[in-house]
Amino acid sequence: MQNSDEEVTFIQQFKTRSLSLPAGAVIIDEGLPSEDLYTLYSGWAFRFKTLSDGRRQILNFLLPGDFVGLQEKMADVSPHGVGAVTAVSLCRFSRIGLWELYRNHPGLGYDVTWIAANQKDVIDENLLSVGRRNATERVASLLVQLYKRVKVIGLAKGSTIDFPINQQHIADSLGLSLVHTNKTLRRLMKMGFHEISGGKLTMCNPAALERVADYYAAEERVRPLI
Amino acid sequence: MQNSDEEVTFIQQFKTRSLSLPAGAVIIDEGLPSEDLYTLYSGWAFRFKTLSDGRRQILNFLLPGDFVGLQEKMADVSPHGVGAVTAVSLCRFSRIGLWELYRNHPGLGYDVTWIAANQKDVIDENLLSVGRRNATERVASLLVQLYKRVKVIGLAKGSTIDFPINQQHIADSLGLSLVHTNKTLRRLMKMGFHEISGGKLTMCNPAALERVADYYAAEERVRPLI
DNA sequence: CGGGAATTTGAGCCCGCTCAAGAGTGGTGG
DNA sequence: CCACCACTCTTGAGCGGGCTCAAATTCCCG
Numbered sequence: 001m002q003n004s005d006e007e008v009t010f011i012q013q014f015k016t017r018s019l020s021l022p023a024g025a026v027i028i029d030e031g032l033p034s035e036d037l038y039t040l041y042s043g044w045a046f047r048f049k050t051l052s053d054g055r056r057q058i059l060n061f062l063l064p065g066d067f068v069g070l071q072e073k074m075a076d077v078s079p080h081g082v083g084a085v086t087a088v089s090l091c092r093f094s095r096i097g098l099w100e101l102y103r104n105h106p107g108l109g110y111d112v113t114w115i116a117a118n119q120k121d122v123i124d125e126n127l128l129s130v131g132r133r134n135a136t137e138r139v140a141s142l143l144v145q146l147y148k149r150v151k152v153i154g155l156a157k158g159s160t161i162d163f164p165i166n167q168q169h170i171a172d173s174l175g176l177s178l179v180h181t182n183k184t185l186r187r188l189m190k191m192g193f194h195e196i197s198g199g200k201l202t203m204c205n206p207a208a209l210e211r212v213a214d215y216y217a218a219e220e221r222v223r224p225l226i
Numbered sequence: 227m228q229n230s231d232e233e234v235t236f237i238q239q240f241k242t243r244s245l246s247l248p249a250g251a252v253i254i255d256e257g258l259p260s261e262d263l264y265t266l267y268s269g270w271a272f273r274f275k276t277l278s279d280g281r282r283q284i285l286n287f288l289l290p291g292d293f294v295g296l297q298e299k300m301a302d303v304s305p306h307g308v309g310a311v312t313a314v315s316l317c318r319f320s321r322i323g324l325w326e327l328y329r330n331h332p333g334l335g336y337d338v339t340w341i342a343a344n345q346k347d348v349i350d351e352n353l354l355s356v357g358r359r360n361a362t363e364r365v366a367s368l369l370v371q372l373y374k375r376v377k378v379i380g381l382a383k384g385s386t387i388d389f390p391i392n393q394q395h396i397a398d399s400l401g402l403s404l405v406h407t408n409k410t411l412r413r414l415m416k417m418g419f420h421e422i423s424g425g426k427l428t429m430c431n432p433a434a435l436e437r438v439a440d441y442y443a444a445e446e447r448v449r450p451l452i
Numbered sequence: 453c454g455g456g457a458a459t460t461t462g463a464g465c466c467c468g469c470t471c472a473a474g475a476g477t478g479g480t481g482g
Numbered sequence: 483c484c485a486c487c488a489c490t491c492t493t494g495a496g497c498g499g500g501c502t503c504a505a506a507t508t509c510c511c512g
Contacts, residue, residue, distance in 0.1 A: 051440045057357040059350050071343045079347050101235045102332040102339075109335045110328045116295045116342055121305050123349055124285050128275045131283040131356045135468070166490065175357030179357030180468050182492060214277045361500070392458065404498050406459060 019090045023164075027090070028069055030081035036092050038068040043088030044164050049080045049171070059172035060122050060166070061085075062150055070116055086164045122149075124213075130175040133214070135184045138174040141213035143194055147203050163201035188212075228333050245316045247389075253316070254295055256307035259345075261340035262318050264294040269314030270390050274398070275306045287311075287346050287391070289375055296342055312390045348375075356401040359440070361410045364400040367439035371419055389427035414438075 018041065021027060027045060028034050045062040059080060062068060068082055068090065074183040093101075125145060129138045150161040171181040188194060193209050195202045203209065210216070244267065247253060253271060254260050271288040285306060288329065290296060294308055319327075328335040351371060355364045376387040397407040414420060419435050421428045426452065438441070 047350075049350060051354070051358060052442070053440070055358040057354045059353055063353040069341075080350055082328070097460055102328075104332075104335045106330075106332045106335055108279055109332055109339070110325065113296075113328075113335070113339050113342065116339065120297055120342070120346055120349070123346070123353065124273075124275060125307055127285055127349065127353050128277070128283045128355060130353060132277060132281040168490085178491090179470080179493090183468095186492075195268070195339065216278070394458080403501055404459090405461090405502080408458095409500095412460075 006039075015030055019092055021084050021088050021090070023084060023086050025084045025088075026081065027088070028078050028080075028082040028085055029079060030080055033076060034069055034078045036069055036094075038090040038092055038097055040064055040066050041089045041091055044085035044163075045082055046085060046169065046173070047080050047154065048084050056172050058169060059177065060119065060126060061146065061173070063153060064155070065153055066119065067112075067115055070112070090150060118178060126173065135174075135176055135214050136182055136188070139170070139174065139184045140193070140209045141172065141202065141215045142174060143188075143203070144206065144209050144213055144215050145202065147206065155176075159195055159204070159206065160200050161203045163196060164175065164199055236249050245318055247314050249310060249312050251310045251314075251329070252307065253310055253314070254304050254306075254308040256304060258304055260295055260304045260321075262295055263324055264316040264318055266290055266292050266294055267315045267317055270309060270311040271308055271314055272391075272395065273306050273308050277278065282398050283401065284395060286345065287353060287395075287399070289379060290381070291379055292345065293338075293341055296338070300449045309393065324350070352399065361400075361402055361406055362414070363439050365396070365407065365410045365414060366435045367420070368396065368400060369414075369427065369429070369431065370435050370439055370441050373427065373432065384427045385430070385432065386426055388425060389422060390391065390425055 009201045019038070027038070030048075030050060040062050042064050045068065047059040047062065047064075048056055049059065050056045055128070062082070067169065069078075098112075101112070122145070129141050134139060146163075147156070147161060150156050155161065167181050167185065168178055169187070170176075174181065176184070185196070188209075189196070193205055193212070194202075195204065234317060245264070253264070256274075259291075266288050268290055270292065271292075271427070273285040273288065274282055275285060276282045288308070295304075297305065324338075327338070348371070351367070355367050359367060372389075373382070373387060376382050381387065393407050393411065394404055396402075396411070397404045400407065402410070411422070414435075415422070419431055421430065
């Protein structure tokens, strides 16, 4: 999956400009038309949906390299929102641009589909968690999943990673209440599986956590760069 | 999104052959390498994942026109299985074929991404259900979603559609137990929202069910044909 | 008409929920 | 430098939605 020189050049001019937003910002509003497609360059974000009474479900977390707004590009109205966890920097692609990319650089179009399919894997795993795992298994599998994803993009320092999300984020992504999420995290921590403090997560025993989670996903694969 | 004559011709030769399988067949095995990409021509199928102790989560149902195996094409090993609900007929695309499609017919490549994004919408909605809706809301939203999807592909007869899945399928897709799924379905039926019998679903009051489900998704859109 | 699968219903329990309150932890301004 | 305030995390108590276990009943299909 090596990009050609020509492709790299094209990508450069294709990116119309970059964009920075502060922590907590709304990147894409639920139910609003959205014109733009982004790549997340740095920081953490998340996609979410809400019900009319305010219950919120986080669909998946977005890490550097992920797309923001691919689905929205395909619809008229965004079926979900995107929020920034930390301060984020994004690279904007123009609307015309995506179509041109497919036409002039089908190799890159293929890569786009590849990345989108990869994100779907993550969502599938989350759906399995929320639907069939109990609270302990859910928390364990989320920790393992995020750890592996961060590691693959080269941002892990040993067994420690930046971990900017709070317990409310975790609860909303696992379909649990805040209180029960806290109790479950605490129990796993006391059992020596992991540590969270100061915005860092340390995995003390990743293999054991994977066993707890019944999480046997294939290795995360290196993605094409766009 | 009109396909050109040339594209249509290409699609024809691109389909290497079609394939029929009986009800209950395994189309793609979980954890096995999969060589093929299919389009579902007729019948119902479903994607699923299982945990090692047998708990199963249905990720989404596949209706005629949906892709089978796009993700698998992108990975080395299929991260999920695909099963047939009814007898199904599939059109097989060869492995080389997909890459050629992107290279020679970027318009079709764009359509592939479009369809994949649409399927992701469905999964997102399911994740919202399983994570944040109670049992009644979940069942209601599944009925509404399937009804709308069938309607959009032109297979609804008035307010009645073929409904080949059983309560175990529904339970596995909603993250509920079989028993509780039955009780919930029965309650909704007694309240006059819907009827299921003889493999048919009739929506007696779709608007009311949508309200019960807190389901306000945008209209299903017509998809490009491949 | 026999038999396996799917559906239905009841009884009782437990995991995860809600409610409530306290303890850190920063950030801000006087 | 400290008082204050908002946000996050923590812990306890008690309840209830959805679970498991168990047993009919109905539905197909050969």
